[in-house]
Amino acid sequence: MNTEEVANKVVELVRKQAWYEALDTLYDDNIVSVEAYSMGGGSPETHGKEGVRGKVDWWVNAMEVHSFDAKGPFVGHDRFVVQYDADVSDKKTKERRRMSEVGVYTVKNGKIVREEFLPSAS
């Protein structure tokens, strides 16, 4: 798949909240996943597909998703961006919040090799 095809597939799967299907079909084994902030003071970078699977497991277990919208994709050469607006509750604390962020993805040989999430600062 070229960059635009991968990008469209990400948007399609995210809208279905098909996180594991996205991981298994679109991600390179050596994916580097970068958060703006690290959880618990660790590294903001996660390396490898199994590391990202751990992040997906955490997300699915921790969050009740009321809505998850994806806008885009915005597509360049080997890079694309998707803008997300989510409405979620922490299952444990019941705290509900809206999240607005973008994902910046880099594609190589038809697979996502890097993803970086940037939260809205506005």
Add this chain to the structure above:
Amino acid sequence: MNTEEVANKVVELVRKQAWYEALDTLYDDNIVSVEAYSMGGGSPETHGKEGVRGKVDWWVNAMEVHSFDAKGPFVGHDRFVVQYDADVSDKKTKERRRMSEVGVYTVKNGKIVREEFLPSAS
């Protein structure tokens, strides 16, 4: 300025369409500016502040801007993203169109060293 301060300043200046002020105050001399598509078959990359000034000159001379909205910024470590929705007319052909794209910016030592524009593919 840190990444978030540069990002907020970009949004502020773009909303005022203060392109030259943005260039002169926020851009590194060795800026690399990347378009998704090259104009006229040339390189999609422009190197250096004076090259980018040429792009701004072209834009200001060619386009009548009816509206130019900026959403964001979305801010990470050394990177930020702004989403643009513009309504413009080509001054020569009078063709009017809506443009939706994101800019992905990289900041180093308080200056923008790289910008990359990705048009909406949806």
